[in-house]
């Protein structure tokens with residue numbers, strides 16, 4: 646299957662240069678705190694690495710610039726920053742977590758470092774690089790070894806992730822909504838995986854109309870709460886849960 650290469654995406658490497666130019670003081674402060682997580686590791690040679698600090702640990706991510714799934718997008722940093730700083734409310738310890746469109750794996754790595762049992766998923770083309778980064782940064786550092794596996798949105802979900810045996814406390818997703826032709830399949834995947842006690846934590850960058858209409862459609866199936874709004878990065882972070890679940894269900898689920 647071909648990896649989708651969205652025509653409307655800008656270069657993530659340049660994106661954060663504009664951070665903090667606009668928006669409220671809170672936005673600017675938060676955006677710069679998130680972007681300060683990145684450092685340039687002293688790795689020489691032909692390989693390109695990006696360095697990040699989360700959970701008090703250095704994380705080295707290998708990117709390969711030929712695929713969108715092999716580049717780290719700032720929404721992933723926003724989601725990681727949130728998870729690390731909100732462990733009192735969103736404690737991932739011993740929780741079942743699935744990440745959709747994991748790309749280079751930063752969210753999977755940070756969730757694993759925070760104690761979650763993570764299933765990290767993406768298209769077949771990017772799994773090699775994803776597995777490499779996940780192993781490199783979690784081996785010997787995590788309570789549970791993360792599982793890296795293929796999940797093509799909307800395909801074979803009931804065969805590969807039967808509801809009876811695959812119950813997730815959290816679905817994590819960073820920058821999976823953009824101008825690609827699989828938005829309905831992505832929506833179907835959220836709907837399929839999100840059970841009564843599941844919470845979705847989803848960071849997205851707003852670029853063009855597809856993002857806005859996806860959010861509108863998403864609201865028809867899920868309750869949506871805005872957790873972060875970072876205008877300087879054009880990124881929002883949402884929490885979502887099924888329309889037929891109550892907040893009480895989720896509070897009860899969070900206790901176990």
Ligand SMILES: C[S@@+](CC[C@H](N)C(=O)[O-])C[C@H]1O[C@@H](n2cnc3c(N)ncnc32)[C@H](O)[C@@H]1O
Nearest residue numbers: 714717718721746747748768797798819820827
């Ligand atoms: C913009 S990248 C974001 C990557 C990562 N979450 C991050 O924030 O750095 C979008 C991700 O979605 C994955 N993706 C795109 N279409 C997909 C599909 N139909 N099924 C599963 N994953 C898909 C891509 O391979 C890529 O990893």
